[in-house]
Amino acid sequence: MNFSNLVSSKYFHLYSFTLKWLCIAAIAGGLAGSASALFLISLDGVTNFREENFWLYYLLPVIGLIIGLIYHYLGTTVEKGNNQIIDEIIQPQKVISWHMAPLVLLGTLLTHLGGGSAGREGTAVQMGAALADQLNKLFPFRAADRKILLICGISAGFASVFGTPLAGTVFALEVYIIGKMRYEALVPSLFAAVVADLVCDMWGAEHLQYSILSTSTISFKNLLLCILAGIIFAMAGWLFNKLIPFLKAYFNRIPYPPLRPFAGGIIILILLLSLNDFRLAGLGLPTIVESFTAVQPSHLFFLKILLTAITLSSGFKGGEVTPLFFIGATLGSALSLFLPLPTDLLAAMGFVAVFAAAANTPLACVFMGIELFGGEHALFIAIVCMTAYLFSGHSGIYTSQLIGTPKHLLWTAQKGKHLKDL
Amino acid sequence: MNFSNLVSSKYFHLYSFTLKWLCIAAIAGGLAGSASALFLISLDGVTNFREENFWLYYLLPVIGLIIGLIYHYLGTTVEKGNNQIIDEIIQPQKVISWHMAPLVLLGTLLTHLGGGSAGREGTAVQMGAALADQLNKLFPFRAADRKILLICGISAGFASVFGTPLAGTVFALEVYIIGKMRYEALVPSLFAAVVADLVCDMWGAEHLQYSILSTSTISFKNLLLCILAGIIFAMAGWLFNKLIPFLKAYFNRIPYPPLRPFAGGIIILILLLSLNDFRLAGLGLPTIVESFTAVQPSHLFFLKILLTAITLSSGFKGGEVTPLFFIGATLGSALSLFLPLPTDLLAAMGFVAVFAAAANTPLACVFMGIELFGGEHALFIAIVCMTAYLFSGHSGIYTSQLIGTPKHLLWTAQKGKHLKDL
Incomplete structure (x- = not known):
């Protein structure tokens, strides 16, 4: 003392x-x-x-x-x-x-x-x-x-x-x-x-601002809706997680590595031209912002998963996270046709939850949701992010990740392994 | 796939x-x-x-x-x-x-x-x-x-x-x-x-609402001020952590346990009457609320540490956390005389940071700060809570806590021990 x-x-x-x-x-x-x-x-x-x-x-x-x-x-x-x-x-x-x-x-x-x-x-x-x-x-x-x-x-x-x-x-x-x-x-x-x-x-670099204008409060019904949304967002994240190594295995059949992104580039170009939808190229920030105010078509998230998976698995460079924001925000926005929750809230929840599912970083995603959308919807954000984290299982975009605590007791044997070794 | x-x-x-x-x-x-x-x-x-x-x-x-x-x-x-x-x-x-x-x-x-x-x-x-x-x-x-x-x-x-x-x-x-x-x-x-x-x-139970009306943004200066405030809040938490077992050792000299809270009650009564300050009794919620708008006297936090430590170490029942909120909010409020940050922000930071230092739960305290005071000041809250957590060292109100990751590499030998065994 x-x-x-x-x-x-x-x-x-x-x-x-x-x-x-x-x-x-x-x-x-x-x-x-x-x-x-x-x-x-x-x-x-x-x-x-x-x-x-x-x-x-x-x-x-x-x-x-x-x-x-x-x-x-x-x-x-x-x-x-x-x-x-x-x-x-x-x-x-x-x-x-x-x-x-x-x-x-x-x-x-x-x-x-x-x-x-x-x-x-x-x-x-x-x-x-x-x-x-x-x-x-x-x-x-x-x-x-x-x-x-x-x-x-x-x-x-x-x-x-x-x-x-x-x-x-x-x-x-x-x-x-x-x-x-x-x-x-x-x-x-x-x-x-x-x-x-x-x-x-x-240095004067600017970040986009997003906002949830609708107001919602947590109820038993909303809790269940958020869990359901979290499971759907997890499926999108899981698909993304699985599609990248799946496609990579195909691109790796091209023996000379520099030709892989060349081939990937041709496929992406054909897809963009035939779909005639250039929202899917690059970061897609305008579409992400639009998802908060206008309900997006429900195929958009899937096409973005496909194009991003081709881009990254063939050897182009960049991150996975902004496309995941795009996938989540457009999917959430589209879900507002089926789930009785506001479009902007669902877009915001998808924005961070698909990322949580793909990166296995639920608390970071909750904080990100609070920093980008404000603290009022923290609980909604947390329910979808944590559920999405759980339901993506042992899959993820960072395949060197170590499994520290298995997501389910039945998967205890995978503890201490890297995702890439599963 | x-x-x-x-x-x-x-x-x-x-x-x-x-x-x-x-x-x-x-x-x-x-x-x-x-x-x-x-x-x-x-x-x-x-x-x-x-x-x-x-x-x-x-x-x-x-x-x-x-x-x-x-x-x-x-x-x-x-x-x-x-x-x-x-x-x-x-x-x-x-x-x-x-x-x-x-x-x-x-x-x-x-x-x-x-x-x-x-x-x-x-x-x-x-x-x-x-x-x-x-x-x-x-x-x-x-x-x-x-x-x-x-x-x-x-x-x-x-x-x-x-x-x-x-x-x-x-x-x-x-x-x-x-x-x-x-x-x-x-x-x-x-x-x-x-x-x-x-x-x-x-069931209709109500919770108090607090609000930070001032606006502040993070700058290098404010980062350093928050670290300093975090260290001071940690000292208050540490003192609380140490005072309880210290006083408990004295009360335990009374061989018949029911007489311990009797003795404690006499001391508290004498203190309350001689100080003639009944804000220190009970939860003290009105004083916590007042800390956000009016600068509190700088001895108040110390008296609350003393009275709460006597109350709990002698065998009365209840939690530690609301007194910790009182201690932190009044200390933060008093600090606004010395640190160039708004009174309400310092009170809010103290509110959660002393608790973070005493309970060793930094992320829970950051979330609590966001849920009680809104997301705008999340970063201020996080800096003080995490600093306070670090600076309370291996001490805490829950002495059964296990040390999972030591707070400093030099204390690695304490890993796996309970706080009470140190």
């Missing part, structure tokens, strides 16, 4: 821990936030340029070939992307090459230039983690500290690219292991996320 | 799991929500009655004696309270006696009748968990399922007594182990929390 303890000796470690990680977060967050800002601003430019120059779509196969060549000749050490970062957190092998950052940035911008269907989080997370990991060349990080450093990089990248620091903090803690969260990196991850988000804002 | 998987065989477990826990949550949540409503409504009555009948304060020692006699002769199997529930989750021994529910309800109401300084969460959690555990007498629960059942009871009690279902969901997952969260009970815990909160509302 010695109060001086708190300000001295025993608790001194906590002060030095906090100061140390505040400094590291300032550097890692500053780098990731700046990289995200550069990415967001260029991506905006690239997307506008494509929309003004329709002929760029015809270049998609060639762009695919270029990305394929770049990664084949310059990027073999970094081509595993997000999974490589997860592997390094679970079992540290060696510092991630800084090449990961410029390559994924270039690859993603090229993908979007030609109208490939991809997202942003993969790019931001890879830039954030690869840049943070370079600090190992300046200071000697112990293995346990390097793990926290990589988590900070993920957190900073995610937080800054979406403008959601709390979601970034928790995403980085949830993403490498399913069903278990450990808090040793909680405070460093938070610091990195806050700094990165602030720095990204300082 | 067989889509029928999702709706059949392999995923059938998930449907039955969901349906099973939805039914159990309906019962456990219904019981806990009703118990919380009964408790909240009676507590309101008892508090009003005390405030209208000043002479009741003089009965506090006698009331203490009555509580002591009741627990000594009828409650020896349930007197460990919250710690007993945590012990059963960590290492199941035997079903908790249903006596826990009426005894803690009666004990808490008597404590508040005489003006003891205590809270509500302990009572609600004990009623919720003890009632839920009685389901074991109707159905055979496997050990793993009984653990989830107890988590549901905690979640339902917490959610309904504060009107914060998300905080309840996460609190129940965070409370038995420090620095680690496992998701096997995530969805059941959520269901129980939602049902309990709905049922409690249906």
Whole structure:
């Protein structure tokens, strides 16, 4: 009961821990936030340029070939992307090459230039983690500290690219292991996320705002409706999770890797032209925003799953998350024809819940829902995200994820395995 | 890649799991929500009655004696309270006696009748968990399922007594182990929390509303200020954590247990009369509300720590959490004289952060902050709660808590130990 303890000796470690990680977060967050800002601003430019120059779509196969060549000749050490970062957190092998950052940035911008269907989080997370990991060349990080450093990089990248620091903090803690969260990196991850988000804002990068104008309160009926919606969102996420490796196996039959995104580009181009629906290309942000106010056609989410799976499985670059937002928001919007809940609420719930199902990060998705749509609908968001997480089973977009706590007692034998080994 | 998987065989477990826990949550949540409503409504009555009948304060020692006699002769199997529930989750021994529910309800109401300084969460959690555990007498629960059942009871009690279902969901997952969260009970815990909160509302029990009217945005300066505030809130929580066992050791020198709360009652009565400050008695809700609008004197939080520690360590009943809200809100309010942040924001941050430091439940406290004060200040709340969690070190009000992930690498040797064994 010695109060001086708190300000001295025993608790001194906590002060030095906090100061140390505040400094590291300032550097890692500053780098990731700046990289995200550069990415967001260029991506905006690239997307506008494509929309003004329709002929760029015809270049998609060639762009695919270029990305394929770049990664084949310059990027073999970094081509595993997000999974490589997860592997390094679970079992540290060696510092991630800084090449990961410029390559994924270039690859993603090229993908979007030609109208490939991809997202942003993969790019931001890879830039954030690869840049943070370079600090190992300046200071000697112990293995346990390097793990926290990589988590900070993920957190900073995610937080800054979406403008959601709390979601970034928790995403980085949830993403490498399913069903278990450990808090040793909680405070460093938070610091990195806050700094990165602030720095990204300082560069003038902007994030879209969404809003739920309808008001709803939780009732027994709404609880059941949310569970039902969560199961449907989980199915969409599950389909996405399964379709990518399924298609990848086909593309991998092409022996020369650079030709895979070339072939993928041809298929995407044919699909876009025959469907004559260019909302499905690129990020698709206008459609996501529209889902909140106008009921979307119910096939749209399925086509987006297909196009994104082809884009990513054939070797184009970019993240999975913005397409997942698109899939969820349009599916939710379409569901409002069948479920007696407001369109904007269902679109918002789908937005985060399909992501929760695909990434196995339910709490990060709840925080993301709160940061993007406000706290009033937190409980609706939580019910669908947690249900969707449960119902996607042991599947996910990050196949290096470790199963920490199986989602069902009957699957206990899968504990400790990676998703890719199932 | 067989889509029928999702709706059949392999995923059938998930449907039955969901349906099973939805039914159990309906019962456990219904019981806990009703118990919380009964408790909240009676507590309101008892508090009003005390405030209208000043002479009741003089009965506090006698009331203490009555509580002591009741627990000594009828409650020896349930007197460990919250710690007993945590012990059963960590290492199941035997079903908790249903006596826990009426005894803690009666004990808490008597404590508040005489003006003891205590809270509500302990009572609600004990009623919720003890009632839920009685389901074991109707159905055979496997050990793993009984653990989830107890988590549901905690979640339902917490959610309904504060009107914060998300905080309840996460609190129940965070409370038995420090620095680690496992998701096997995530969805059941959520269901129980939602049902309990709905049922409690249906009975007409009301929860106080708080609001932050000021607007603030995160900046580098505010980040540092929040970290500083978090450290100060952690010190208050730490002092509370340490003072209770310290004083308990003194009270335990009285050989006949029923005399301990009698002695405690005399000390509290003398303190209340000599300080002539009856805001410190009972829950103190009006002072908590006032902290948001008027700067509170800086000694108030310390006196509340002292009075609550005497109340609970001598054997009165009730929770720790509402006093922690009082301590945090008044301390935060007082801090606004020294830190350039709005009074209402500092009061709100203290409200949840001292609780995070004392209970070691940072994410539950962030959700609580969002549910009580809205989502706009979520990041402020998160920074102080997570910092406060870190800086309370390995101390806490629930001494049965297991250390799952040590808060600092240098304390790795304490992993797997209970707080009480340190």
